[in-house]
Amino acid sequence: MSLVSPLPLRAIAPARLVTASASSQYRHRRHYSQLSQTPSKRPTAPARRQQQHAPSIRCFHATSPAFAMPDPYQTLGVNKNASAAEIKKAYYGLAKKYHPDTNKDAGAKEKFASAQAAYEVLSDAEKKKAFDSYGAGAFDANGGFNPGAAGAGGPGGNPFGGGFGGFGGFGGGAQGAGGFQDINFEDLFGAFTGGRRGRGGGGRRNPFEEQVMVGDNIEVQTNISFLDAAKGVKKDIHITPLVECGSCTGSGLKQGAKRAECKSCGGTGQRVTSMGGFHMSATCGSCGGSGFAIPRGSSCNTCGGDGAVKERKTISIDIPGGVEDGMRLRVNGEGDAPLTGQAASAGTVHGQKGDLYVLIRVASDSKFKRNGSDILHTATIPLTTAVLGGEIKVPTLDGEVMVKVPTGSGTGDRVTLSGMGMKVLSSGRRGGKGDLKVEFRVSMPKYLSVNQRTILEMLADEMGDTHAKRVINPGKWKEEQQAAGSKGSGNTVRDDHSNEGFLKSAWHNLTGQHKHMKDDDDEPKKGSGSA
Template sequence: MSLIAPALPFKAVAPARIISGSFQCQRRNISQSSRPNLNRPSIKAQTQKQHAPRIRLFHATTPSQAVANPYTTLGVSKNASASEIKKAYYGLAKKYHPDTNKDAGAKDKFAAAQSAYEILSDESKKKAFDSYGSAAFDANGGFNPGAGAGGAGGDPFGGGFGGFGGFGGGGFQGGFSQDINMEDLFSAFGGGGRRGRGRGNPFEEEIVVGENIEVQTSISFMDAAKGVTKEIYITPMVECKTCTGSGLKKGAKKAECKSCSGSGQRVTSMGGFHMRVTCSSCGGSGMAVPRGSSCGTCGGDGAVKERRTVTVDIPGGVEDGMRLRVTNEGDAPLTGQASGSNVRGTKGDLYVLIRVASDPKFKRAGSDILHTATIPLTTAVLGGEIKVPTLDGEVMVKVPTGSGTGDRVTLSGMGMKVLSSRRNAKGDLKVEFKVNMPKYLSQNQRTILEMLADEMGDKTAKRMIVNKMRDDGEKPSATSDDHTNEGFLKSAWHNLTGQHKETPQGEPKNGEEKKKKSSGSG
């Protein structure tokens, strides 16, 4: 940017030092020579009289006002990519450009966006701000690479300016203070990162990155355990085959931008000063696509949409909600919209969101899986062996005697694969028992359980069958001498199972018959 005072005379002497602040140059009273024969002032007084009225008030930013945070100004995060920063800057520049927005604060917001983009579009300035913050820059937004380290700045006569000799005919004899780097100061207001033609590097490569794509796919629980290959259908932006990404018709070339005459910058007035800003038509490159030269297939974007199928290998052990990244399968960049002629495009990435369906047999907890096995009451009390499903088929699992609901048995290494393991490690399968308690009992089942309660000394258990038998006065059969002395419970059990029946009359007992045979009678 060039700072030009409204009524600056053609010949001017540069001030010895520009101070960051508002000041008024003081005038000194110059006395006339005491010699009567001299009617004109001395040469020194003549020079001071000639130039003192021509010095104008110079307004600059107050030293205490720090450079605004460029990330906040553009509304991007500190980790934003170059394309995101560029997109945010173009949006603000278009919104607050003084030629289209006549609001009172539009000029200030436009200038703030220019300064912010100047910092973030230049790698060295962006790195300096990330390291030292506003201390790396002077109060006017110019880059001061030595500020963060306590340096004095740069050479005001270096770089593209090469000194100010010949400016206005007289030159800047005293020069400026080393505290202000004039080239960086001007480029900061001029939209810096992308300089106009003749000042930038024609061999500098511009890298444009495409957008990322995110899709979702669903898999079964067993697919998540074993791994599966899925075909994902997407419609990404791909390079236009007609123009090979240039955005131009065959034989057409970018021409000099008519808005800025190829300089990459335009002059605008702000606060009484004229300053140069980046041309919004060409983005500062100085080159633009002539009317009618855009590719008819892609409309000048350099990329078109195309339906594609991507094969994705989903590893075993993935969990619900995980994202898989497939590099270079995202959108191709819109290289036709790039400002420079030397452009290299890089595709974005494809992110696949995994949704794992639930399974009726298993539940998952990290790399471990849980199966609930229902066992009969008798198996829980007596112990036994049951079949349990696993990820690789059914296995036999022993049930310890006296198992209850909630008790677990762990089968090591029969769970899910551990994704972070290099040794193909697996989690565990935990089998939890649930005792199936019967709600309805037959008469025999209840009798047996009541007898078991008596046998175990359980006085709190409810009795129905045994008490009824006692109330009815049922007695065990006394026809046999062998059962005369049986207890009540044992006799009830024998009657229940029919083990002891009455011996028919006239039929000898087994014991008596054996005695007769042994004695040799009959």
């Protein structure tokens, strides 16, 4: 549906006298009476000509009805027996030739407006019938159609008669001022720019361009794993698209049958309605805008006149490596075929299938997280490996590899394995790969055994950590041993024995043996004696 407002009055000035409502006429007469100071008298003919030059209506030019209503058949160059399609073809030819945007000649605007006015009459079945029967007499003196005039329906034929001349008078005035109220400019300018793509019955057809009907697109979803998204995979997609009917080859007709002119729109493909001085043009719902329809009983038995039927099929698609979740792949020409049987006239419309869109859903993976073309793996390492360094196994897209852990690694530290990520789909780095980033997470023990705590407390003493909590407190026991040793003889041999006793006692403390070192030294002797 298109709604086009009239152009400014100065754009086109065809010979039309515009009528106004009773109230507006009264206001004009009153305005004139104030100027002439004769309010009770009706203006004479000379005074009426003077009134034309008043600022309020100086843009309207009175002409004789003969000039106001030229023969529309002569204007378009067709005879009275011409069909609606021939009239439309003639009009489009003149509109294309004399349109002000393409023809800069001085008289082009006037000829374009004349073609518009003629087509307005001949494209309307009621106006055309009235003109064929009564000529210009079926129209009012201003060129507007008057269904209530004598011979054109009789008095009272139009409930909206009166000052507006029954919408036709008002419409005629708008036609005289611009004449664009019932023109579908999208189709008109389409003739200047070449063919356009249509989808179904989308508006009035241009007879000078090749119509291409495109079927609807189909969208399906397929699920793949994370590794399939990384490496690529071939998937089978099952769809049920519309395909061209094999019985009628898309025409929608039985063998030997022909299309007929649409009775609803008279072959124009448009239904025009008037409202408030505007003409609103909508695509004919019966023929879909083609101007032709399939007669009853002539439809194809296979497709019912649609020109297409549903068919189950399987399509194999190659999903490239590197696709992300939510991406869509387009497969050209694997969508629905258009319903050419419903809206197309034979020989002027070509069908083109829509496209198939495949929505990719990638499953999450427990080992990897994705960030563009890079992937992240979180590796858990023990406290000792984090402190001392080491080497761990890390999974990749192609198997496991050994990764070195630097000494003193902490939670959040990362190492990067270049070129071991996802494939890159962008045009700038197509064929390349992202990186695999390994992030360390240090596993901290929540519970410690006596030996583990003893070792850690000794490490805290060794590193001078005075803030760590002590439970076993091996440092205090060491101080006591050193103090006891200092009370001995003091020679070097005794000092060496004292140091050796401390280390051995520390070992016994770590292994849970808290006996005196002298008793521990006597154990082998007792054992050998009993043997």
